[in-house]
Amino acid sequence: MRVSALPATLVLVAAALAGGAAPAAADIPAGPVLTLDLEAGTAARHHNTARVTYERVDGAVNSVRIISVEIVSGENDCAWVAWNDPHNVNGWSNLTSEPSCNGTGLFESHNEIIKAPAGHPLKVRLAADHLGDVVHKDIEKL
Structure with a gap:
């Protein structure tokens, strides 16, 4: 008795088409571009602002x-933006190369993906150094 190879071929072709029908995760477009404004300090000389653009x-x-x-940064301050990195022993990693x-x-400009385990809320903070004291922290959830 001879078994036709046609049904087996059809199964393989159908499986290949079904696998290709759904786009890979990398092909799925990212979410909308969002901005997060951070503000820390007081008016005038110690007023620091930052904007993080992300998706x-x-x-x-x-x-x-x-x-x-x-x-x-404010006139007498140095300011930087960091994120709450669960893999950093200090708990925060800078998003800028310098203050x-x-x-x-x-x-x-970045093209950097930051990620954390499920349940760890991603946050960014604007921190400022004023005469050696780290002050004026503004923390927001991404």
Whole structure:
């Protein structure tokens, strides 16, 4: 008795088509671009601001792609933005390569994905160093 190879071939072709019909997680577009404004300190000389632009990473648990970070420090301060990194022994990792100091501005483009285990809320903070004291923290959830 001869068994036709046609049904087996059809099963393989159907499986290949079904597997290709759903896009891979990397092909799924990311969520909308969001901005988060941070503000810390008092008016005038100690007023620090930052803007973090990011998007959620679809198909990934508790992950965001940082697009850019912009900081303007107060006149007598140095300011930086960090995220609550569960893998860092200090609990925070900087999102900028250097602080913005003495009223200058800093803009850095990123294409960095930050992620944390499920249940660990991702947060960013704007911190400022004023004469050696880290002060003026503003923390927001991503």
